[in-house]
Amino acid sequence: MAEDHEVVVFGVWGSAYSRRVETALKLKGVPYKYIEEDLSKKSPSLLKYNPIHKKIPVLVHNGKPIVESLVILEYIDETWQGGYPLLMPKDPYQRALARFWTKFIDDKCVPAILNAFRGEEQEREKAGEELAELLKLLEKELEEKRFFGGENIGMVDIAANVIGFSLGAFEEASGVKLMTREKFPKLCNWRDEFMSNSAAIKENIGPSREKFISFLRNYLRNK
Amino acid sequence: MAEDHEVVVFGVWGSAYSRRVETALKLKGVPYKYIEEDLSKKSPSLLKYNPIHKKIPVLVHNGKPIVESLVILEYIDETWQGGYPLLMPKDPYQRALARFWTKFIDDKCVPAILNAFRGEEQEREKAGEELAELLKLLEKELEEKRFFGGENIGMVDIAANVIGFSLGAFEEASGVKLMTREKFPKLCNWRDEFMSNSAAIKENIGPSREKFISFLRNYLRNK
Numbered sequence: 001m002a003e004d005h006e007v008v009v010f011g012v013w014g015s016a017y018s019r020r021v022e023t024a025l026k027l028k029g030v031p032y033k034y035i036e037e038d039l040s041k042k043s044p045s046l047l048k049y050n051p052i053h054k055k056i057p058v059l060v061h062n063g064k065p066i067v068e069s070l071v072i073l074e075y076i077d078e079t080w081q082g083g084y085p086l087l088m089p090k091d092p093y094q095r096a097l098a099r100f101w102t103k104f105i106d107d108k109c110v111p112a113i114l115n116a117f118r119g120e121e122q123e124r125e126k127a128g129e130e131l132a133e134l135l136k137l138l139e140k141e142l143e144e145k146r147f148f149g150g151e152n153i154g155m156v157d158i159a160a161n162v163i164g165f166s167l168g169a170f171e172e173a174s175g176v177k178l179m180t181r182e183k184f185p186k187l188c189n190w191r192d193e194f195m196s197n198s199a200a201i202k203e204n205i206g207p208s209r210e211k212f213i214s215f216l217r218n219y220l221r222n223k
Numbered sequence: 224m225a226e227d228h229e230v231v232v233f234g235v236w237g238s239a240y241s242r243r244v245e246t247a248l249k250l251k252g253v254p255y256k257y258i259e260e261d262l263s264k265k266s267p268s269l270l271k272y273n274p275i276h277k278k279i280p281v282l283v284h285n286g287k288p289i290v291e292s293l294v295i296l297e298y299i300d301e302t303w304q305g306g307y308p309l310l311m312p313k314d315p316y317q318r319a320l321a322r323f324w325t326k327f328i329d330d331k332c333v334p335a336i337l338n339a340f341r342g343e344e345q346e347r348e349k350a351g352e353e354l355a356e357l358l359k360l361l362e363k364e365l366e367e368k369r370f371f372g373g374e375n376i377g378m379v380d381i382a383a384n385v386i387g388f389s390l391g392a393f394e395e396a397s398g399v400k401l402m403t404r405e406k407f408p409k410l411c412n413w414r415d416e417f418m419s420n421s422a423a424i425k426e427n428i429g430p431s432r433e434k435f436i437s438f439l440r441n442y443l444r445n446k
Contacts, residue, residue: 052327052360064316071322078315092301093287099294104275137275 007032008060010046012039014212016162017069018057023158024073024087027198028080070102073155087155101141101148102159109134110162116178117170117220128178135184138163142186146193157194163187164194169209173216230255233269233281235262237435239389240292241280243381246424247296247310250376251303293325296378310378324364324371325382332357333385339401340393340443351401358407361386365409369416376424380417386410387417392432396439 007025009032011018025032037046037056049058049065059066059075066075077087089095112134115127138160142148148156157164163179168191171177181188230248232255234241248255260269260279272281272288282289282298289298300310312318335357338350361383365371371379380387386402391414394400404411417424 061316066316066319066323068323068326071319071326074322075315075319078318092298093284093289095301096289096294096298099297100289100291103291103294 005033006062008035010035010037010058011056012037013208014215015056016166019161020069020158021057021059021072024076027084028076029083030080073158085152098155101156105159105162113167117174131178135179135187139184139187142190153197164191169213169216173213174220228256229285231258231283233258233260234279235260236431237438238279239385242384243292244280244282244295246381247299250307251299252306253303296381308375321378324379328382328385336390340397354401358402358410362407362410365413376420387414392435392439396436397443
């Protein structure tokens with residue numbers, strides 16, 4: 001049984017939230033069993049481990065479930081130390097900033113991306129402009145850093161996979177380019193670095209990119 | 224100047240989020256300067272310290288701003304250790320659970336409370352039923368514990384001030400009782416313990432209760 005594994009991840013292939021959990025585990029070198037969920041027919045295990053939200057991703061560690069991708073990331077960071085630099089900074093102020101930006105990405109950027117590509121046609125342009133304002137803030141936050149986490153991929157970088165991966169896939173599927181190199185040179189460099197950084201990222205994001213774009217293309221066409 | 228103080232809190236008297244920050248500082252015994260904001264005319268300081276969200280509460284520590292009440296609470300816990308037990312548990316799994324429940328309170332319970340009392344009249348009953356389902360989950364989580372944090376008020380208790388304080392004020396102002404002792408005996412006991420627990424809580428929540436109820440009564444009447 002899958003549950004016999006020490007670490008199990010319940011996810012969905014196209015979910016950026018699932019990918020965050022896998023990215024963190026891979027960076028940390030933690031072996032795990034991945035279980036693909038069918039959200040139209042949720043498994044008894046998913047309902048057992050996440051009875052409140054009934055959502056992926058779920059990390060099950062020694063039989064104990066943890067849910068919500070950002071909560072899972074902090075759990076992974078606190079549980080498996082060593083091997084890879086900590087995903088969270090050590091300084092309390094820097095930790096607060098990391099939590100601020102991950103929340104900013106989830107509460108502000110994710111809805112803006114969805115509205116800009118999946119919203120009603122007449123609202124998409126405005127949503128795109130709003131997204132551009134948010135991206136400007138991330139562009140500024142990057143400053144001269146290689147990653148949001150500094151020299152290494154950290155918590156904010158992993159959360160920003162919705163910018164580093166999903167946004168680009170939406171752009172490619174729709175033919176609408178919002179994060180141009182001209183307007184967002186630092187974010188674009190960051191994306192290149194992030195996407196090509198390590199086997200943990202490449203193996204985790206790379207292979208499903210074409211499948212995801214094809215899925216989105218079909219989805220946007222039939223909307 | 225207020226900014227000369229080591230610790231400054233920008234808040235609004237009726238905001239449960241502001242009260243969270245003050246509760247944590249008081250429990251920890253951290254002296255601070257409180258600045259009441261007028262949200263209809265935000266101060267240059269607020270806009271300077273929280274240029275992205277332009278919201279209260281903001282904690283400014285040695286000139287550095289921290290925003291988002293849950294982020295501030297973790298910052299306070301990590302920065303001022305000793306004096307009062309840690310607000311967050313030490314065990315990574317228990318920490319993940321605490322983060323899960325604080326997020327549950329903000330993402331699920333807060334909108335449900337607002338909808339149940341401030342929503343369109345025909346939607347309030349349904350919202351009240353949804354809120355009752357959420358309260359059942361909190362009732363179950365409390366089990367036989369005195370506080371969500373165990374023997375002491377912790378992170379989840381402070382976040383649950385929206386249940387411990389705000390919900391009761393809405394109930395009293397509207398005359399609609401949702402969290403009855405019959406249905407939620409543990410949550411009601413917890414609320415009594417929480418509200419009367421220590422000077423940190425009482426001084427911080429007590430004095431403005433009547434003012435808040437009066438404000439809500441007026442607000443609901445003129446809605």
